[in-house]
Amino acid sequence: MSSPRLLLSTALLALSLTTATAQAAEPDRNTPAPMTAAQIIAAAPASAWRTPDPDNLLYMQLPGGLVVIELAPQFAPRHVANIRQLARQGFWDGLSVYRVQDNFVAQFGDALADDPASARPLGAAATALPAEFEVASGSVAFTALPDPDGWSDAAGFVDGFAAARDHQSATTWMAHCYGMVGAGRNNAPDSSQGAELYVVIGQAPRNLDRNMSAVGRVIHGIEHLSALPRGPEPMGFYPQRSQDTPIASIQLASSLPPEQRLPLQVLRTDSASFAAATEARRNRRDAFYRRPAGHIDLCNIPLPSRLASAP
């Protein structure tokens, strides 16, 4: 799978690491520079890219633009089924982003959900779901990172989602990295329906791992959520509903005519290109970096997406 240039880049990297970590050595100007992560991704073969199932894509229309969320039924099948039902009903249309807490989350849904008299009905969607905090490790294909993870026994990826696992319990869960989408709940673990969703917009709050039902991640347009004004109340809520950001609609891509769908693709996290790009980030070899880190954190690894050219 790897091109000769990628192999060369990896070899150079191994060669240069010894001196680079011992001291900030000047790069040898006579050897070609190894490929950067961006170059590796640009050179990735078509087979390294995946087109998400339109039944797993939510299109969220905000005033700033389109946000696309890829749902993860492999981690939260019951929640994802309910979210699909809610989207088909137009549940979120006209509702809002009612909470933006700096360095933490943007949350959306029904700002009046806690008031039975004003809450929007869930319609045909389930009103009670089990907690879906983790899954049996045997049920998912996990591509492990070699890097240690302070929060778990192993960090890696499952089908494009950052994930972590525990060996003793043989469980795997989606990790709370930037862009992860989770189901808000009350104190009871089974109190989420998938109607109130939050998106991580800050330093990964991995302490929430295994405490929340994670349902997907933003693959396009997260800046339309992450740059929203922070709510002034302690947890980032807006005191006035007029301060909320309105949601025009949230629809499943599969409900849209094909010509209204974006040709979105995501890089396969089990591809050689993704592994090579991650290694290029773990040990940056461009002229800017004086000291390659020799390590990368699960949540520091970008998950590339692109708009494919029309067929």
Added chain:
Amino acid sequence: MSSPRLLLSTALLALSLTTATAQAAEPDRNTPAPMTAAQIIAAAPASAWRTPDPDNLLYMQLPGGLVVIELAPQFAPRHVANIRQLARQGFWDGLSVYRVQDNFVAQFGDALADDPASARPLGAAATALPAEFEVASGSVAFTALPDPDGWSDAAGFVDGFAAARDHQSATTWMAHCYGMVGAGRNNAPDSSQGAELYVVIGQAPRNLDRNMSAVGRVIHGIEHLSALPRGPEPMGFYPQRSQDTPIASIQLASSLPPEQRLPLQVLRTDSASFAAATEARRNRRDAFYRRPAGHIDLCNIPLPSRLASAP
């Protein structure tokens, strides 16, 4: 230093951890709930709080409000001296935030710095400074965390700044956590003057540790930077200067009359209260959390600040 209530909370925590990590046990409703991090911080004695030196505080006036940066001469003395000189000259007044890259940094200074014909002169400030990427570990008081850090031999805090260290080289550096302020540079390590500064507004880019001169951190008002519109160019630059966010002024607090200074205090990172609050975050024991993490990442630990009541 610890109040009896703090000690009780720590004892309860140790007691309850065994069952909590073995399985998500229901909390025992007969024992009082341990104090949360917020409660511990609210109960911290006056001695746990520190009033930063006004000569180390930058007041940055943006359209959205005031941003306050605490400078760290213990990590970058030459850069901090130059930044003080630039602030006294009013160097940044009328300049701008010209780059905001999602999940990475907001950068400010002179958008035309690369054009000698248009660049604002540095005046009496130095135009060349040495790289200040790390300091001798013996020169700073380091409060180590017990938690492993994938990026270094030990993570912890120095005088309120998140930091990390390498044992072999006996060096310590400020870590690129949310809110950290660093000096932008070109490829040469010694190409920064402290005139172009960046603030981390996303997942901690720890790969930049030991590659940049870190000069301080935002202790107040970071939301006036982190919620700015993202620049549409690849690295978050704005194509038009009219899209920049103007900086009315950046002044040293020591240059302001005392009545114009905020009564800002920061929690001492070497205090018992900070250690107890960190432990309460490492192992959350409130009714919401089903599985305490048993770990915390350096950059997940909030560094509390407050506005003290007038004396």
